[in-house]
Amino acid sequence: MRISYYALGCKVNEYEAAAVINQFLERGYRLVDFDEESDVCIINTCTVTAVSDAKSRKLIRQAIRRNPAAVIAVMGCFAQLNPGTVSRIPGVDIVIGTSERHMLVELVEKCLREKQACCLVSSVNNLHAYEELKIDKYISRVRGFVKIEDGCDNFCSYCAIPYARGRVRSRAVADVIAEIKRLVASGIREVVLTGINTAAYGADLKDYSFANLLEDIFTQVPDLYRLRISSIEIAEITDEFLTTIARHRDRFCPHLHIPLQGGTDRILALMNRKYTTTAYAEKLAKIRELFPGINITTDVMVGFPGETEEDFAQARDFIESMNFGEMHIFPYSPRPRTKAAAFTGQVSPEAKKARVRALLELNRVQALRYREQFVGQVLPVIVEKVAGGITYGHSGNYLEISFPGADAEINSVQSVRLTRAAYPLSRGEVDV
Template sequence: MKSVALHNLGCKVNAYELEVMQQKLQDRGYKIVPFDSDADIYIVNTCTVTNIADRKSRQMLHRAKHRNPDAVVVAVGCFVQAGEENRMDACIDLAVGNQHKKDIVEILEAYLEEHTADASAVTDIGAVREYEEMRMEQSTEHTRAYIKIQDGCNQFCSYCIIPFVRGRVRSRKQEDVLAEVRGLAEKGFQEVVITGIHLSSYGMDFIGETDGDYLKNGKDLRGTAFERAYLVSLLEEIAKVDGIRRIRLGSLEPRIITEEFAGRLAAIPQLCPHFHLSLQSGCDETLKRMNRHYTAEEYYEKVQILRKYFEHPAITTDVIVGFPGETAEEFAVTKTFLEKVHFFEMHIFKYSRRKGTVADKLPGQLTDAQKTERSGQLLALEKEQSREFRAHYLGQEVEVLIEEQKEIGGKVYWLGHTDTYVKAAFAADSAECMDYSNRLVHGRAVSFLSDEVLEIALNF
């Protein structure tokens, strides 16, 4: 029995795909071992979103080969998809592109039989139009399962390489999604997280000229109402699956939020009021250089729609600081806008140049010191806003899906998340001697255990 060690880099979609690959290998009889142990085969699910991600991918691949020079090192995903020069790295024995992850076992076994030099299974992803069907039967997560429903992106933001390594938008058939959700629900999963590379484009590729109704008054409606309808209809069907108590959404583009869309979401009892709306900048001039297709004011209008239909929703976002050409005045505009919106959480990223993107060649590249100083300001703001959001729940009843036991301040607690993704916990010695993992509990939030965790008093 050959041993396989796997390591994931990058996004939640990558994590989902690695779990499916691991599952396929286990089903074929391979022994899964930790990545830092000796193995016959090392598989690294790579990332290439920034130059730093490229470097991390190389480091993990070289670390594997250094640990066992006789092992087969397999580079999978975006790093090898980005270019032949990456696939030619001396430490890589086998390269597998994004469209062939579902075939990892067959590709690996063909290589082991033939040991073809410089073996590669990488397709021109830009020409791929069919969704690569993968199905997760069991997640390594204890309480929630990630469900990938879409791949690819057509947005071409000026800083992003993803459309070139993930290809055009490809959506998963509703019946395949529901089959996976039912299987996971039968295994006890109560929460599913719906994710994709560009989730808001789900269904775009289902619309063709044969539909005859995507054109109205000469206007192409693809990218607007049709995708919203496909996505929300899928969510409504997922909500009908027995055992699913929570549905959480991955990252959304702000343009998808409309009165109708929010209203239909609010009518789904299982839908968690937790929305990640990608922003990147609060300054219109910066957004134009990023090739983002909305203004700051339009973004704010979308947030207000969500706050109209959901009571105290958790709004989270991504912000890039130090984008090429960002002046001190533009940064100040962004900071003021972030204060105005008042997010639950903000993921602050210092702009990282990525070869092959438009932004890499833009004038006005900022120094790392400038980016670090601006990032520090926003991180401080994020910490303040995040604590204020959590403090809202003090004295209130909350529902928590318990995930694990964790030591906090020298004491053991049962820890989980509310529907708005706030961490909450109760002392293990305050409850009956039983396993609370994957149980929904109710209690009153009474205090902060830490900046990120609320303590609750259970309702027994």
């Protein structure tokens, strides 16, 4: 039997889709590309923005048109919050949300036998334990993503994800360590820890923190070449965390993605982000003092309800002063169940687009400036792709670099001297 899948949205979605596919591979299914004909097609949906909702619906319909005879199974955050909408799409056979993923193989095989549709979406309020999804066969050859927690307790006023994922649930330490060891044994050099609120790991555990987990990973997996964190909230950057990564700086990637979202204290308060611009700036200064040259990247939302032109101008000035290595910029969109959806002062689409354009230009300038400081330096680059006589990969501080050569092995580490800074792709040459 042929199976295909597509994961929209974050790295957690990609991880979960890969974990589910693993279960099918163990049953003898054969993985094919999403645009190929298949007998079973799985779509892992996203609901972080209105655009994500639209993409989810579009992708489901595309899969049905491409594979009219296949079993179509839909999972993920959009399905969790909109089970009725998804199950009413003609051609959808199975709907689960952000749990019961371990049951998907049985549900699919029952559907293949009985041709009976199924919608199994449980309330996230009943989720109190992490759902372990073991991965033994790794689809990626280079960067290994390891999910360490699910859920979020922050309830930012614009975000529907806590309603789709539930509260923080940490994965068992032994399971995290075991998976990283399997990844390293399979040849993976870089492991990326990910989750819905990654560094909230341990919030539901007794006397065990995210920093404790990092220490155990570095200590118990000595052959791991380098470790990266997909994202970390400013409140989770504790002294204990900084001390731990500083102690293992030779294997910790000098790159932190720290979402900012709002650039003024007034908007941050409306967002329920629980910090000020001053606190954010002070924390970044402390990090840069400990790790000179570290790449700090961020997420920024524009057009939040009530954001005036004066607010945006002030936010832009603050963002510029932070000297981010890269920004992910997106316009606010109302999300069901969130407080912000009912706020007054909704910003026009035209104003949102203009603010996105302004920050994209700032991002282009600042991202290039960050990269220019490394021209002439030699950076360790893990090879991810070789095409047309050119090799591509990322450095520890997450610079994408291309350099001449067709002989480098995928997943090998090359010492590359940066010769030309550009964004998003810089150029270099192997240092000999």
